[in-house]
Amino acid sequence: MSTSISNPRVYAPGGDVTAQATAAITARRFVAISGNRTADGNLAVAPAAAGARTFGVAKHDANNGELVGVARDGVVKVTAGAAIAAGADVEVGTAGRVITATSGKVVGYAVTAATNNSDAEIALL
Incomplete structure (x- = not known):
């Protein structure tokens, strides 16, 4: 029996967050908070500026207004x-x-x- 686990994270409260894109976002790139919560109550994110603080990494592509998963740890x-x-x-x-x-x-x-x-x-x- 193998003891290796390919993806050990099953659930990480606060580790993965759903946010709303306020600009086009590309997967596997850093995003940052781009404003207050949206009208739908989601966190607002956009591509992170060079050298700046980040919120996490986009888990998939998203167009402006779409929801996007953000990896925040690990x-x-x-x-x-x-x-x-x-x-x-x-x-x-x-x-x-x-x-x-x-x-x-x-x-x-x-x-x-x-x-x-x-x-x-x-x-x-």
């Missing part, structure tokens, strides 16, 4: 905006992609190395 796949070394602190680059931290807000660290436009496995802070 290790998640994020599209890299440049080469990243395993173990490096990371920040948000352009278009919500992840890059090696230089002067922006550190949002996590790379669990694995990644090349530009590939998936980086990031431990969120």
Whole structure:
């Protein structure tokens, strides 16, 4: 019997949140709070600005006004905006992609190395 678990998270209160997109959102990219709750009572999110604080990572694509799942903790796949070394602190680059931290807000660290436009496995802070 194998003891490996491919996806150990079954339910994580507050770890995964549903929000409403206030702009087009691309999966596996960082999002940030973009305003107060929407008229429907959902949290409002949009792509995160480079170097800024984030709310989490979009779990799927969403158009403006659509609901989007946001991963807020654990290790998640994020599209890299440049080469990243395993173990490096990371920040948000352009278009919500992840890059090696230089002067922006550190949002996590790379669990694995990644090349530009590939998936980086990031431990969120």
